[in-house]
Amino acid sequence: MQTEKVVNHIVNWLKDYATNAGVNGFVIGISGGIDSAVTSMLCAKTGLDVLCVEMPIHQAQSHVTRAQEHIAFLKQEFTNVDDTHTNLTPVFESFKTQVFQDGDPATIDMALANTRARLRMTTLYYYAGIYKLLVAGTGNKIEDFGIGFYTKYGDGGVDLSPIADLLKSEVYKLGAFLKVPESIIKAGPSDGLFGDARSDEDQIGATYPELEWAMKMDNLGKTATDFFGREQEVFKIFKKLKNTNKHKMIAVPICEIPNNLK
Structure with missing residues (x-):
């Protein structure tokens, strides 16, 4: 893969799409994983506004630490990047008090995990509406078109998908080229939807x-x-x-x- 040319191609595609849509830039959820790190870097390189949003819901501390490290790195490298922290834990807990939870515990656990993703999608679109931004998706080719490893109308609810034609291994190559923090590159992939440190491999x-x-x-x-x-x-x-x-x-x-x- 011609990594530098791929990076430039995606950056130009993002900039052209946003310009034609008449928006100010992009909003993206930062999880502490490689996909959101690479996607946010690509968005930042357009020179358009980029809002990075942290949305913890009983998040594992390792995920929080990596997300904060990456946001700090982005803001140091790019003047067009801003960030905000939206703690969704109280919202999630309030939601749980309003729905019945009878039935198979594993099924309920999965339904609640998907609810986390949908609360985050709602949050991103709230900020997108306020600041006239596009919601940038972080799904890669394996997740989006191979095994469908995402939440429908959750992290699958986006305006555009910059890295969806890249395999996970190719995303890592872009990450190394873009000098994404080493802690993120070395971390095991995880969707962070269960409030613990379980990896994607554990689930899949x-x-x-x-x-x-x-x-x-x-x-x-x-x-x-x-x-x-x-x-x-x-x-x-x-x-x-x-x-x-x-x-x-x-x-x-x-x-x-x-x-x-x-």
């Missing part, structure tokens, strides 16, 4: 390099029977998640009414 059951391999094999038309051992296990994980989350990765289905019924 496979690493991003393994998922990239499986996505490539799937695109080549391979099936699980073509592999053995760990490769077969990973391929099955990929296919299961891809099928389960297909509803996230396609347009919302519309019930079309036949003309003779109108």
Whole structure:
């Protein structure tokens, strides 16, 4: 990958899109992970306004520390970057008192995790509306188009996706080129939706390099029977998640009414 040229291409694309939309710049949630770090750097390089938003909800301290480190780094490097801190923990706790929580604990836990992502989306769009900004998404190609590893109308609710055509490994290459803080580059990927330090790998059951391999094999038309051992296990994980989350990765289905019924 021609990293510098890819960076310049994305930066120019972002700037052109924002200019044509008549907005002032971008708002982005900073999680302390590589995807939001790279995306915010790319947005900052446009020279347009960039608002970085911290939105902790019972966040693991390691995530908070990395997010704050990255925001400090951005503000030191770019005069067009500003930040704000919105503590969503009280909002989340208040929400929980207003909904019933009967049923399977694991199902409720996942529903609440997705609620966290949707509260953050709402917050980002609040600031976008106030300051005339676009919400910049942080999803990469594996998450957005491989296994659907994001919350529908949560972190999937964005105005534009600068890094969605890049594999996770390619995002890391951009991160190294952009000199993203080492603490973020070395940290294990995590969506931070459960209030602890569990990683994406813990949730998925496979690493991003393994998922990239499986996505490539799937695109080549391979099936699980073509592999053995760990490769077969990973391929099955990929296919299961891809099928389960297909509803996230396609347009919302519309019930079309036949003309003779109108």
